[in-house]
Amino acid sequence: MRGAQRAKFAAFLAAGVLAIPAGVVVGTAGTAYAATPTCNNWKLYSNAWVPYYTGTDTVNCNMVQGTNSSGVWQLQRTLNICYGENLATDWDFGPGTKAALIRAQKKAGTTADGEYGPNTRKAIKHEPSGGGACVRVP
Numbered sequence: 001m002r003g004a005q006r007a008k009f010a011a012f013l014a015a016g017v018l019a020i021p022a023g024v025v026v027g028t029a030g031t032a033y034a035a036t037p038t039c040n041n042w043k044l045y046s047n048a049w050v051p052y053y054t055g056t057d058t059v060n061c062n063m064v065q066g067t068n069s070s071g072v073w074q075l076q077r078t079l080n081i082c083y084g085e086n087l088a089t090d091w092d093f094g095p096g097t098k099a100a101l102i103r104a105q106k107k108a109g110t111t112a113d114g115e116y117g118p119n120t121r122k123a124i125k126h127e128p129s130g131g132g133a134c135v136r137v138p
């Protein structure tokens with residue numbers, strides 16, 4: 001989804017046609033994520049599209065298997081675009097997304113635990129905002 005498609009999707013969300021409760025998670029997160037909110041959306045950050053948490057407007061958020069949000073959708077896009085995966089962009093952080101994230105974490109040289117959080121955000125490459133090469137973000 002590039003340019004016009006992304007704008008159309010954003011307008012769709014803004015219209016309230018698709019409501020996502022903040023912090024929607026199915027399952028539980030480990031204790032390492034107790035103080036880190038669950039990513040529930042995506043935004044432009046340092047010239048890349050990254051998952052973030054709307055409640056405090058932070059990219060310091062996490063997602064684990066069982067998370068269902070548009071943040072997962074963006075992670076799936078990133079894994080497809082930047083790491084050659086072929087994931088369904090279905091908003092569901094299932095076993096396929098976890099396995100793909102582990103592969104990306106290994107390539108990025110970070111802990112390969114299949115959990116997305118601040119360390120993984122900094123380590124992996126993300127979908128660039130204007131096309132071109134995937135980028136790392138702070």
